[in-house]
Amino acid sequence: MTVVVGYVPGPIGEAALQAALAEADRRREPLLVVNVGQPDAANDPRFLDEGERIRLADRLLFEGAAFEIEQLVRGREAAEELVAEAERVDASLIVVGLRRRSPTGKLLFGSQAQRVLLDADRPVLAVKAPH
């Protein structure tokens, strides 16, 4: 089995990645890092460019993780791709990053995270960025 994590550059993606690394280590399972871009991916800040992908791979190698980085650009939403990949590899766990509530208390539930939580037929670990 595999731990699957949805990765986007930034603090929320980092928090998800750190949690996923720890879970993969505890479970002694490989890590599948899924990064989804929209068809105009060159202009999509959520999609890793080549330099970002290389730095991410270096970090994961340094951590000693068994990992794969998968970048998908096929016009499907991130949540849909993440759930589909989790099915494909029979993931034991999906890790997603969640936004925090705003200081005014407004609900900020990322629609992609919410879709993964609703649609995934597997346990989902939801983590937030540190304060």
Added chain:
Amino acid sequence: MTVVVGYVPGPIGEAALQAALAEADRRREPLLVVNVGQPDAANDPRFLDEGERIRLADRLLFEGAAFEIEQLVRGREAAEELVAEAERVDASLIVVGLRRRSPTGKLLFGSQAQRVLLDADRPVLAVKAPH
């Protein structure tokens, strides 16, 4: 640190409990089972009665878990109690059960689970009952 799980009788609570037991074992941490009742708890099917509590404790003993069962009836909602208890014991993880989407695709996101996901300042593992 501690793994905290929100427990209600039934398949969703069972799924959460099983996942929490596995996580507590992997993390070598004790398990805090939180069961919240409303002030008319005697008529609250989500609140464990004495027999249910004894059977639950027997099961957890049989599993070899280091655990505590905490039943709270103080007029606060389950999500609020769960998040507060997780803070109090400095939980490493909160485990909650999620309802599935209905067959018609209607969103069924339990409001208590959603509040825990939004409010908790810690990782939340969300699990569903088996089909």
